[in-house]
Amino acid sequence: MSRHTIANDTRANDTADDEIVLSVRNLSVEFATGNGYTRVVDDVSFSLRPRETMGIVGESGSGKSVTSMSIMRLIPTPPGRIANGEIVFAGQDLLQLSELEMRRIRGDRISMIFQEPLTALNPAYTIGNQLVEAIRTHREITRKQATERAAELLDLVGIPSPRQRLLDYPHQFSGGMLQRAMIAGALACDPELLIADEPTTALDVTIQAQILELLRRVQEEFGMSMLFISHDLGVIADVCDRVGVMYAGQLVESSDVFELFARPFHPYTEGLLRAMPQHTAGSEELVPIPGTTPDLASVEAQCRFEPRCRHAVAGCGETVVPLETVGAREVRCLRAHHLELEGAS
């Protein structure tokens, strides 16, 4: 496998300076609605170390995808706007870059794969064309060299007869094969960070298992960091080193993956674990979280989970709850020190 030495060199320098690849600080994102702006990501902070996989888990509307789109600067503005925060990558705040400077980073030093590979590819061009395009956007090499590299990449991600498959159009690929092709494209320029936004959600479980295995392998081979967005605690348990749990736009807990599942600090994390069908044996009743997620347009500053929380007491719904550091973990819950929450079974 030929490696791009330039990318490797810069990476070596960055990590020597500072053991952080990406640092998201106090990120807030808002979207225009009928009456003013609604804050969909509220004061989110986390960082990624070299070769680490950080998972962001949350349900629909938790803000996990908006967070990842913000890092890529892909939030449509308007209606969206980044209201506050910094996203520091390799020593520079991505939010301060011009669109042109950002384009040099996207697909080169930071890549992204999505839930729906079919919508992320152009149906009118062959897979080969799109890979060559992606490579030549960032590398000054000939079309022939780029085609060579594209075939290598398809081979690397486990697509049989790669040279022939380069000539295929997206519709000629199955869902699993398309996601492999997307991963090949994301790896084209040897990125330092791969953002995977629900990369296996649209796939069958047996194909999901193949793709997760592939992501694990290429992460190792390329020495990348990975930000892994998912709603599925099973998938998170499988691939992540650390996890951030998001609820209603806020990070409510972040922790090492083993500690999080062994003993969650936030009642929402506990609720999610208990609601998983695997938590309950045989044909017993499942344990839902009562109620629904709040309407973000009308959330107040206090604990957003309080109306659904089985551990809530008087006071939980009245005070602003900050994200508190507890050892190497963080939690946003007033009662965190008093609760002994139930972990994964």
Added chain:
Amino acid sequence: MTEPTSDTLLEVSGLTKHFPVRGGVLQRTKARVRAVDGLDFTVRRGETLGLVGESGSGKSTTGRLVLRLIEPTAGRVVFDGVDVLKLGRGAMRDMRSRMQMIFQDPYSSLDPQATVADSIGEPLSVHEGLRGAKRDGRVVELLERVGLKPQHLHRYPYEFSGGQRQRICIARALALKPDLLVCDEPVSALDVSIQAQVINLLKSIQRDTGISLLFISHDLSVVRHVSDRIAVMYLGRIVEIGDSEQIYTQPRHPYTETLLSAIPVPNPVTQRRRERILLRGEPPSPLDPPSGCRFHTRCQYAMDVCAVEEPVLAPAGRGSSACHLHDYGPGLGGGTVLDLEPTHRPVPA
């Protein structure tokens, strides 16, 4: 196969659906997609049969065939002693009030311009001629049964969350007190915390009314919780059917074993220790399914006979399995496949 008894509500035999693929200038049939290819199963009164499989297995087509929303190519569907496929239009319409369906996407299955009262009330008007306050009274009862409130009566679908919309769909399906509810991926579009609410609701309705459920899903861990028995489908065929716990803990077919091993367990300690079976390649096309056992091209235990002879469903434990391993090779004789040593190592990812 279970023999039909007085307890049997639905009996399906030899159910087959081939979709023509047309092409060329004259739109001639070029090939046939064998979506469902000879299914036999029964659903008892008050029972839940789970139908599990991946995309292209034919599970959704099966649900539609049972309700005769599409016409089968061959086979019989007997509902409460009546051969559904022989019914004329009028009789079929009456029969439909006894068999209802809910779908995966509660957003597209409700008319955005109809209030909750109209959506749930429509079957009551059509089949029972109820109008006005009488109809609304029944709708309120149904709303309360599914955990919604009387004040929701005159609201529109956009005012509800996904979970609430699925509750509205359930209320509508229950309006005519059906004997069978076909649930096609009813919780797949919902968040985990809400998914559990809807599953518990379906189970409590079943306890109260004795309704039978045909529960179609790709998610074996969800299906286990609602089903008394589970049928596992692969490329248009049932490969294993049996008692739900047995399927989940002691599978009798290699494909069931693979499906189970592919579901990630929400516990990093257990998950990272588990042995995972990675399937070889992609699912074959239902246009041209493999010879012999349809799973043999990806099976980690495949033998020579598997490519030649198609296995039939034969009794295995508290259920049936269609697999040559029971008669040839290791001769499992109906035992679980869990302890077998693979003869084909899957290719690395």
